[in-house]
Amino acid sequence: MAYLVRIAARAERDLSYLHDEINGPDSAAARRWYEGLRRAILSLAVHPKRCRTTPENRKLRDLLYGDKPNVYRVIYRVNERQKQVDVLHIRHGARRNFRATDIG
Secondary structure, three states: OOOEEEEOHHHHHHHHHHHHHOOOOOOHHHHHHHHHHHHHHHHHHOOHHHOOEOOOOOOOEEEEEOOOOOOEEEEEEEEOOOOEEEEEEEEEOOOOOOOHHHHO
């Protein structure tokens, strides 16, 4: 059964920032990368528990996207009762661990 993937406002802002940061509107390669990230996020609708739990919070998971040194973490939680995936935050993998205020 497929899960509903919901992208929180914070994660939408993160995506928008990334799109602008990589010059998505002006570069075909950057646009393909960005669209690949969105597809990866939407792929959480199938087998959302395939990704590891985060070291910061065992109730959250992270999908890793990209190749070193440009790996991004998509922080999300799975709600089994509602069959829903809530994407909370997207950040560069090299950044410090996140805090609750980063995803709130």
